[in-house]
Amino acid sequence: MKKYIVFFLSIILLISNINYKVSAKDAEPSVSADSAVLMDATTGTILYSKNMNAAYPPASTTKTMTALLTLENTKLDDIVKVSKKVPFVDGSKIGLYEGEEMHVKDLLYGMLLLSGNDCAEALAEHVGGSIDDFAKLMNKRAKELGCENTNFVNPSGLYDSNHKTSAKDLALIMRELIKHPEFREISSTFSYKIPPTNLHPDGINLANENKLINKNSMYYYAPAEAGKTGYTIQSQHSYVASASKNGHRLIAAFVHDGQKNFYVDAKNLFNYGFNNFDLVKLYSKGDTVATYSEDNLNIPLLADDDYYYVKEKNASEVPVTNLINKSLKDISFKKGDSIMEASIKFKNNPLSNIMLISGIDHETKSALSFNVTSHNKNRNITSYIIDSVLGMIVLLLAVRIINKRRAYRR
Template sequence: MKLFYKIIALTLLMSLFISSLSFASVPEIVAKSAILIDGNTGQILYEKDSHKEMYPASTTKILTALIILENHKLDEIVTIDKDTPFTTGSRIYVIDGEKFTVKELLYAMLLESANDAAVALAKFHSGSVEEFSKVMNFRAKEIGATNSNFVNPNGLPNKEHHSSAYDLALIGKEAMKNETFSKIVSTYKYNIKPTNKQSETRYLTSSNKFLYASGSKNKISYKGKNIDIKYDSIVGIKTGYTDLARQCFVSAIKKDGKYLIAVILKSEGKNIYVDSRTLLDYGVDNYNYVTIFKKNDILANIKVASDKEIPITSDKDINVLISKKDSNLTITKEIKLDKDIKLPYKADQVIGHVNILVATKTIASIPLIAPYEITDKPLLSDKTINLANSNNKISKTTVLFIILKVLLAIIIWRFIMTLINLIKRKFIKRN
């Protein structure tokens, strides 16, 4: 009997101890397709069918806005043509001959999700929606979004108009680099003053409720609690909805020194906020940055046919997110040169990658950029090198955390044994 009690106590103790040291499991979400990336490097932290072709709905407008911002000034004047007012869906009801600034139409498109504003900007840039779509697809390919095809600037339903969670994450990451874009998508209210055709002010409110929604009508059930949708750490970016696409959302967070972007496609109702917060919090809570290379560190020495070695260095600190559960695993780098590139290598050309691996899993890929023109053929074969970096080991904080847990376990053990002895004494007295 004594052994039996001790086994029960030990089982309870170990389950408590192990659970307190465990890390969050992979998130469960409603969305049919999703991804979570590091907003700085593009490193993937979570994905669910992220390359599957999906309807992007109004998240399309992220790319539209990026193209406009890269090519136009905010104070340029856009005159509405006779066809744009008939654009369907969400809109600000533009009028034939009405004049807006580029800035006003960008706010209308990104906050109010105005389809007519998107069409007006597309025509202003390219002359027609069809021509602007070509620009969109070209720019998407430049960004790396190769599994997308855009046929309009707003995401209205079309069987030929599709993207993927992965592609939208890349597009969102690129767009958020633009200061004006990031300012607009982090704003939840904007007013368009009366125009030459409209005597009343247009009041715009963002469709991204993470930025402002609170109170009894703006609650979500999250981790067993009823909380406000509003999430103070959110910095953007764009929602979307059509009957075919369902609820779509590209969101970004800056919290605890981390910058993450989540994409949710084909979710339902308020689940876009639950799904998005689930992914964003998963990244914030379970990953830490580790500096793999410091600025001016040599990423690789490229040996060429003339026996000359060309050092390729980092122009900035390179950090990757390491899962807390992997913090004591070996980190290695794998140098991969692009064998298809023809000589000469041009200055600033990507000639390969350094893959960062935890154990055997690649977690990040860093481009190798030629520092100047290289005319000789590289002789370096693919190789893996161990990274000598003290940051890869368990930190002192982690060790202290474990020691405290052990001490707590001992205290709980003593308490359980004392409780068992009291129960035994009462049982003996009764008999």
């Protein structure tokens, strides 16, 4: 009898252990950088953080912002003429000459693959007119993206005590940059040859320094799609990269890494994210989110875009959607107009609000009354004009008849 009891208890413990392993989340990895973050690229949800708002000099990961502004403000086939100052910039460069003419696309390859500071300054002058004015554009765009701990003073990342960013801000910049297919193509290219120019008749050969996309490297990571390294003695190492797996894109960012362990740390963070979290679509664009009801008014409220959220794998909770109170009965609108917002909470934590559009046309009674009154007014004016004209005609005819009778009597 005791043997059977021991056997059944063993089975129960085994099943419990299996269930625990299925449902338990992996332990968070440790990273060597002083500021680090793992972000879901679709929603901006932070999946891992370490001093994510601490600002440090980011070195050449600065070039992600330079690339973003370039792609947003130029065309790839635009011609850039290299100024007198560009060839003398400090740090890494591809060897541009004064007066050299090169396409924006090729300068981007030189900046992102070989981390050419001369390419970064040439692009900055082309976009902003000067390095100082370009830095102003960089900081303006950073604020627009939600960066709160960033200040740029140059386009390349050369060390400056006032040139800083945090891992979270760096991830926000990459989150916007990775939306550009041109960047994904350039950043994932293993090697590239810049075609011959007026001052480089043989062209320039480039190799990608990002080892996560190098199949011959021990750090190769198949889901990786883009990345940018950075290093100066004062700034130490920095790195930002994106990886995509089964439609789920993640961004890992590291700033101020004194041990140069960012490749291993990036792979560990990406695996942690993919293994423990799912990206779930809550609403597709045009889905009915709710129905607004007031008196006899019923209006279908539709999602104005696709809406996603991130949850831990095997989690059973679902987000709760609540309409933000607003009366619509006295407002006129057309089908497809944005008319309300809904708040989304997941595990009692607020997510970003979702905008709702109307599924029907709606015109208020006052508007209808106004239209009818206006129509009646227009009609009354028309009738008055017609009556006046007819009256004048009758009067003229009467005067003419009277005059004829007087003439006849004479």
